[in-house]
Amino acid sequence: MGKKKEKEKKEKPLEKMTAKELRELALTLEGIVGVHAMNKNELIAAVKEAKGIVEEKKAGAKAEVDVRSLKVKIKDLKEKRSVAKEAGNNKLADGYRRRISNLKKRTRRAA
Secondary structure (H helix, E strand, O other): OHHHHHHHHOOOOHHHOOHHHHHHHHHHOOOOOOHHHOOHHHHHHHHHHHHOOOOOOOOOOOOOOOHHHHHHHHHHHHHHHHHHHHOOOHHHHHHHHHHHHHHHHHHHHHO
16 A cells, blocks of 8 residues: 555656646646646646746757647638739739648648
8 A cells, every 4th residue: 555655646757747647737736727728738838837847948959839820820821812812813822822831731740
């Protein structure tokens, strides 16, 4: 029985926890809202912020791509593309199509 209590006392590193475990932990902390709509990276960031843990940035590491912001850009470009098509500017519409395609590829790589 002693081993089980020891396991409960030791807390896994946040990066090793599953999203379900992170949600349960976030629900116990105050100041975190919208836990069930967050993905694992967002949950880790929110828990670290609530606990006051400062995250060190690694030198030379690429910035993480935020899929939601990319999708907002894609939606905006789709609207601009449809306006350009209606105006008869096919060259501009083709440029928007290519940018949309590149952003979609980035969202797939980020997932």
